[in-house]
């Protein structure tokens with residue numbers, strides 16, 4: 187999101203957290219580091235390890251608790267609803283009534299003094315963005331770093347529509363009827379957030 191945008195997502199990311207999410211790759215780019223997952227009985231203490239890629243400072247140890255890995259997987263699936271064409275129907279069901287109500291309550295919005303709207307628990311930020319597109323000063327409030335890292339990535343680093351290919355269901359075969367369901371790629375975002 188550009189500085190001029192009325193959308194603000196709270197939260198500052200430590201510089202070292204700006205690492206590529208595991209399954210996000212630019213189309214046609216060389217594949218990033220493969221990772222190994224050791225399932226251990228206790229998900230709180232169990233970790234995922236990976237060999238550091240060449241560009242990563244060797245002092246940075248990648249030992250991620252499985253609970254955190256699970257949160258990341260969950261967020262990768264959530265990206266589909268908030269930021270993919272495939273999520274449009276679901277967005278219409280849950281966000282449209284809110285947007286319509288805001289339009290009804292604030293029919294006379296002027297650019298000089300726009301009404302402000304806070305989105306508590308803004309998740310991946312799509313609702314906050316849609317509200318800002320309606321002409322509100324929109325502020326998303328979110329305390330999960332996982333959500334913020336992802337929304338910041340999409341809002342601040344997108345250059346083109348469908349810039350990123352993700353494989354949201356690759357980590358689980360639950361509800362997959364075929365391998366191709368599980369391996370299916372989704373392009374995100376469906377819009378350019380800053381335009």
Ligand SMILES: C[S@@+](CC[C@H](N)C(=O)[O-])C[C@H]1O[C@@H](n2cnc3c(N)ncnc32)[C@H](O)[C@@H]1O
Pocket residue numbers: 306307308309310327328329330333
């Ligand atoms: C059920 S999720 C919904 C996320 C988003 N609104 C959506 O529809 O995808 C609730 C969100 O609220 C966030 N949250 C819960 N309590 C919060 C708090 N006290 N301050 C900021 N965010 C909070 C959680 O991290 C989570 O992302």
